[in-house]
Each structure stands twice: as C-alpha cells, then as structure tokens.
Amino acid sequence: MLMPAVELHVHLEGTLEPELIFALAERNDVELPYTDLDDLRSRYSFTDLQSFLDLYYANMTVLRTAADFADLTNAYLARAAEAGVRHAEVFLDIQAHTGRGIPAAEVLAGVTGALGASEREHGLTSGLIVTFLRHLPGSEALAALEEILALDVPLLGVGLCSTELTSHASEFAPAFDLARANGLRLVAHAGEEGPPQNVTDVLDILKVERVDHGVRAMEDPAVVERLVRERVPLTVCPLSNVRLRVVDTIADHPLRAMLDAGLVVTVNSDDPAYFGGYVDENLRQVTEALDLGPQELTTLARNGVAAAFVDDARRQELSAEVDAWAAGVRQTS
C-alpha cells in the first residue's frame, strides 16, 4: 500500500512535463528551440542548480493563459494523487511570469481555481505558497506580494527560491515582514547550494517556519542541533539533490543521517518533471538505496503531517491515515 504522503516542496513550474510543454507551445503558437521530445529530454542533464534554472525558466514561456496554469496544476494534482499525496503545498514562481508580461491575476486565476477544486477533483487537499525569486531585488519581491495581496486570492504562504549564492536573506526581510503581518506562513530555500549559515539566516532574519532543502546544514553540528531543538522541518528532495549535484548518488544522500540526528525531515519532489520522479519515486529510491525500514518511513510520513500548514481537523485526518498505513506496514513486514 502506498504511503500517505504530504508534499511540502514542489514547484508547480517544475511539474511541467515535456509533453505538456509541446502541447502548450502549439496551443499558444510559441516556437520552441527543440526539434522534438527527445531533443528536449536530452537537455535534462544538469551540472548545478543554475544549469537547471536556465532551462526551467526558458520552458515557462509556453505558459500564457489562466487555462494553461489550470492545466498545469491539474496535471500535477492528478499525478500527485497517484503518488499517494494526501495534502500538497505548492510553490509558484509568480515573478517568473509577471516578468515576461503575464498578469499576476491571470496566473493566479488558473492556479487557485484548480487548487480550490483539488479535494473534489483529485481527492487531496492543497494550498499555495508564492515563492520570491532570490536572483531579483528584494524590492521586487515586496512589490509582487503587494500586488498579490490586493488581488485577495487564497494564499497559504510565501517562500524564497532560485540561486542562493548571489544575495543575502536580509534583502527579503521587508517582503517576509509584510507576509507575516498578513497572517501568511513562511518558508525559504536554504542550505541546498549555499552553506549552513544560509539556513541560520532564513531562520533569524526571515523567521521562516520550515526550511526547504537544508541538507547542507549537516556540515555544521551547531546548526543541526538548533534545528533539532526547535523542531524546524526540512523539506528534503533526494532526486533533486542528485540531479543538481548536491550529492553524488542517492546512496550518498544524508537523509538517513538526518533522521538519525533527530531532524524533522520530509521527502518531496521539488521539480519532478525535471529530476526523474514524483514523491513515490523519491520514496522508492531512498528506501532502496538507504535501506529504510517501516520505522523510518513512518517517521517520514508523520513528519510530513506535523510540518503541514493545516488546521487541527485536517492534521488529525492525515494523522489517522498515516497510523492506519503504519499498522498495515508493521503487519506485512
């Protein structure tokens, strides 16, 4: 039986599958620089985060209308449901769309419309986290948030992504302060390509409640100790870490060491259309490569429920599903 999973780290644009890229290019009359699907797929070989981001942003040009964004969101929700995802909090790089002339209202109409129907249409609950792009100025993050708040769309939280190496977290403090003042939940990517200090910075300066990736925190025992003590969830993405060369192979992934250290880690897919698999495949590969047993998998599932931004009633439902699954796994192992 598939583990009931909570997905807390997935970029909607990173679920844009090659087939949908071609379908949307045709629908919108966008000329693609690829001859066919195989040509596009042959470019999915990355040397680091930036080499991936270049292709990821380039492929977004096919997304133009609310219907495109709704199709993208529905395709993800359908695939996530197949992967056992019971609740998903999805990231949206809104500035990557407004920056090429697509109005925020158009993007959000498509995304929030589909997310609003996720329970009815796909059987899982969901929420939206708008992620600011760290390679753009902090003032633009603030302006983006002001624009979104004025639209009054359902929004769960804000995050921070893109390259960690070219800016300091403090640039984004005004945007995060405004988000907090509006009751939004706060997360940020840190400790993926950047050092453990970046993890400390997003906690201290942006006051985030979860850290996305955070794997490089393992390089500093004091940071690990703090994350354990404060029970800060880390949304780990194993296949992403391999494909972006954060770790050499899945067998070298620190996930088991992170669990052993007492960190509240969860397993997520990041950009599944680019990195070789959704949550189910991430779980399958770490289970095999790191020889995870029922106990570790149950901990991962429970961590996901604990780390989700849901109300008490939904947390209890998710918790009961995990308990039922764990009891079944214990019986069969």
Ligand code: HPA
């Ligand atoms: O793994 C990631 N890191 C930073 N930014 C991103 N945007 C999409 N995926 C990522």
Ligand SMILES: [Zn+2]
């Ligand atoms: Zn990410």
